Structure formats: C-alpha cells, structure tokens
Amino acid sequence: MIESLAALASSSGKTASIFGSGEFGLALPDVRQTAPAAGAATFGDLMSQVAGQMRDTVKTGEAAAISGIQGKASAQSVVEAVMSAEQTLQTAVAIRDKVVAAYLEIVRMAI
Template sequence: MIDAISSFTTRVTGPGTSSSVSLENAPGAAATSGVAPTSFTEVLADVASNAVSTLKASEAAAISGVEGKASVQRVVEAIMNAEQSLQTVVAVRDKVVSAYQEISRMAI
C-alpha cells in the first residue's frame, strides 16, 4: 500500500515554473496516459482511473475463474492487485480527509 503511494516522485523545476510528476513503478501508469500528469489533480485522477481499471480487471478474472477459463493463480493475483489498489485509494482518501479537517481547524 505504501509502496504504491511512495512510488510517486515529484520534482519541482524551480520557483514559478511548473512541476513534473514521475509515476515510476506505478502499475499501468505509462500504458494508460503516455504522458506524465503535471498537476496534483491529474495525479489523483490517474490513480483513481488506474484503481478502477484494476478492480474491473480483477472482477473479469474472477468471473473467468468461476467459468473455469482462468487458473486459480491468475484469479488470486488479480484479486490481490485489486486489494492493493483499494487499500491505496482508501489511504489517499484518509489523508485527504485528514488534511481537510486540519485546514478547517485553522484560525483565520
């Protein structure tokens, strides 16, 4: 879970310039977009879309396993990937909620 989050590395090119985000080791990151996202919103959208596609793929693998078209190993691997993606999404959501609560407690 933390490995997926920590695989996102950011590099700021300097004050007043745009930052670039490298999605190294992120599963499916290069295959889906081809270009690294440049904003925090795009990174979150990319993470969410990757999680959704992983969950859909694991669901398809589970259905194939029930039908006898996929091996048990393939089904288990797909479900483990989906579980890891879901845990990553939940961890990011918890951090966003925590940050929002912290900001809302700040005195103006």
C-alpha cells in the first residue's frame, strides 16, 4: 500500500487510482487542483465509497462461508472469498488506526 501511495503522490495526471491497480475502481482528484470541479467527489464521498465496497467484500466472504458450510460452494471459492474479506478487514483496521493517530496528533497541537 505504501508503494501505491508513493505512486499516487508522483502521479502527473488529473486522477490517480488510490490502490495502484484500480482494484476498487475509485479515482482520487489531483491534489494540485486549485478549485473543486462541479460535481467533484469530496474526501467524505470517497471514504464512503471505500467503506461501502469494504462492507460488500466482507458480506461476500460471509455468504461464501455459509454456502461452503451448506455444501453449495467449493472449498477453493470459500477460501478465496474469506481471504479477500480478511485482507479487506485488515485494510479497514489500518486505515482506522491511521485516522485515529492523525486525530490524536491534531488534538495535541498547540493553538
């Protein structure tokens, strides 16, 4: 993920993929833009999209696990879905930890 963020910072285009390969299909507006374009996504909108996609991935993993228990899905598809859900959950926890750390740093700043 660090490499993806470095690639985002060095990008010269108008938009860049947040996660490098565009696996979530989200684009981040260029931070060098001076004025927001009409209808441009805000940071809150972007985080809402990411959270929604993370929720969907975890739900898919849960559904695959239930299907596997019922014998309706192969072991390979269950493992793939559960591993994807686990990776998504770990990413969500890492993002949450970074947001909390940034908030605590801001709170400690002298005004």
